[in-house]
Amino acid sequence: xxxxxxxxxxxxxxxxxxxxxxxxxxxxxxxxxxxxxxxxxxxxxxxxxxxxxxxxxxxxxxxxxxxxxxxxxxxxxxxxxxxxxxxxxxxxxxxxxxxxxxxxxxxxxxxxxxxxxxxxxxxxxxxxxxxxxxxxxxxxxxxxxxxxxxxxxxxxxxxxxxxxxxxxxxxxxxxxxxxxxxxxxxxxxxxxxxxxxxxxxxxxxxxxxxxxxxxxxxxxxxxxxxxxxxxxxxxxxxxxxxxxxxxxxxxxxxxxxxxxxxxxxxxxxxxxxxxxxxxxxxxxxxxxxxxxxxxxxxxxxxxxxxxxxxxxxxxxxxxxxxxxxxxxxxxxxxxxxxxxxxxxxx
Numbered sequence: 164x165x166x167x168x169x170x171x172x173x174x175x176x177x178x179x180x181x182x183x184x185x186x187x188x189x190x191x192x193x194x195x196x197x198x199x200x201x202x203x204x205x206x207x208x209x210x211x212x213x214x215x216x217x218x219x220x221x222x223x224x225x226x227x228x229x230x231x232x233x234x235x236x237x238x239x240x241x242x243x244x245x246x247x248x249x250x251x252x253x254x255x256x257x258x259x260x261x262x263x264x265x266x267x268x269x270x271x272x273x274x275x276x277x278x279x280x281x282x283x284x285x286x287x288x289x290x291x292x293x294x295x296x297x298x299x300x301x302x303x304x305x306x307x308x309x310x311x312x313x314x315x316x317x318x319x320x321x322x323x324x325x326x327x328x329x330x331x332x333x334x335x336x337x338x339x340x341x342x343x344x345x346x347x348x349x350x351x352x353x354x355x356x357x358x359x360x361x362x363x364x365x366x367x368x369x370x371x372x373x374x375x376x377x378x379x380x381x382x383x384x385x386x387x388x389x390x391x392x393x394x395x396x397x398x399x400x401x402x403x404x405x406x407x408x409x410x411x412x413x414x415x416x417x418x419x420x421x422x423x424x425x426x427x428x429x430x431x432x433x434x435x436x437x438x439x440x441x442x443x444x445x446x447x448x449x450x451x452x453x454x455x456x457x458x459x460x461x462x463x464x465x466x467x468x469x470x471x472x473x474x475x476x477x478x479x480x481x482x483x484x485x486x487x488x489x490x491x492x493x494x495x496x497x498x499x500x501x502x503x504x505x506x507x508x509x
Contacts, residue, residue, distance in 0.1 A: 209369045209394075210349030215287030222283065226276055292332035292364045297325065300334040303342030303355045303377065306384040306486055307449055307462040317407040318437075320449035321462050323375075323392045326400040331365040343379030346392050352378045367394035374463075383485035389463025410440025411452045411508050423504025426497045431489070438508065448488065454508045461486065469502050476501065 208214040301323065302309040310319045325331045335344050337355040344363065345352035353363050367373070377388035395403060414420035424441070427433060433443035439452040457467050461483045465471040474481070476498065479488035493501070 208348055209367060209371065209373065210346075211366045211368070212287065212350040212364070213346075213348055215283070216351055219280065219283050219287060222279070292330040292362075296330035296332040296364070298332050298334070299323065299325075300336065301344060301355075303335075303337045303339075303344070303381070303388075305339050305382050306377075306388045306483070308388070308390045309338075309449065310390075312404070315404050315408060317404060318450045319407060319453065320457070321390050321459060322457055323390060324400060324403050325365060325367055325392060325394050326397045327367050327370050327394050329366070329397070333363045333365055335361040335363060340381050341379050342377050342381050342388070344375065345378040346373050346375040348373040349392060354379060365392065367392070370394050370396055370399075384464075384483055387462060387464045387483055389459070391458070391463070406456075406509075407453055411438050413440065414504060414507055419500045419503035420507045421504075422496075423500035423502070426493070426501050427504060430491055430493060430497070430501075432491070432501075451505070451508060455506050456509050461488075469506065472505065473498055473502055 208217045298312070298314055300311040300313060302311070308321055308323075310321075310323050311317070333344070335353060335355045337357045339357065341357070342355040343352050344355055346365065349365050349367055350363060353361050355361065371394055373392045373394065375390045375392055377385055379385075381388065414424050427438070428442060433441075433445060435445040435448040437444050437446065437450045437452065439450075443451075455467075459465065460467050460471055460475050461479065464483050465475065471482075475488070476491055477493075478490045479486055480490060
């Protein structure tokens with residue numbers, strides 16, 4: 164009999180380990196997630212709307228954890244309790260009103276949680292931007308981001324500069340297919356639908372660089388459609404606007420950069436890209452007026468360094484298959500001169 168009891172206890176512990184293993188794995192994953200999050204994570208918000216979303220996420224996680232613990236507590240109670248007997252030797256029955264459990268666990272608690280979640284969700288809905296908000300228009304392309312500041316005379320790509328502590332009214336458009344604009348640290352996601360104009364309010368509480376991502380599958384290079392929101396202090400943002408609104412600097416005559424400017428006009432580059440202050444006024448690709456200030460090439464695909472840039476110009480398809488940047492055949496001296504010229508566009 165003792166052997167059977169011992170065997171039964173081992174069975175109970177084995178069942179307990181099997182039941183709790185998934186819970187432990189989830190707890191460990193959540194504990195280490197912030198350390199592995201890189202430069203964007205929904206649980207490290209730095210914007211008003213992102214903080215509301217994170218609060219809802221934490222409430223749901225804690226509530227689900229509490230319910231899970233209650234379920235495991237009931238499971239343990241059922242596994243390890245002993246059948247006690249009455250004075251007459253009959254098994255003692257533990258009877259709880261079934262209606263009590265149904266009403267409390269199946270009606271009352273869900274209504275309370277749903278009510279709280281509804282109130283938190285309504286409170287976290289995006290609000291309209293304040294009258295003094297910075298107006299920005301972001302256009303999604305396959306596969307890059309066009310960024311316009313209509314009231315400031317600035318057009319750039321891939322990197323969105325915003326002032327800290329000030330609302331930013333972002334107008335979202337798509338040039339081809341459905342994209343989705345998402346900066347987890349600052350706000351929720353919103354789709355960019357062809358023929359439809361959507362709006363999103365960004366508000367950064369802290370200076371820094373926040374990674375954004377297209378969150379809607381938009382084609383072969385969907386994963387390589389990244390952008391960065393750079394939150395600057397107000398004085399830094401004003402200086403950036405003054406720098407970006409000006410024309411590109413003219414290269415000194417007789418230098419490799421000057422030869423590169425000539426090559427840019429002679430090659431197909433000028434038919435697709437714009438450089439303010441020159442005859443290049445193409446609109447098919449990103450504006451390159453201050454290209455050298457950007458940290459990446461191809462919407463976050465590779466770093467903006469001469470080596471990567473040379474490979475991108477010669478054959479972008481080898482780096483980002485499916486992009487609209489065609490291979491551009493040129494002589495080695497033209498490529499070197501072009502790299503020198505693009506490096507001066509600050």
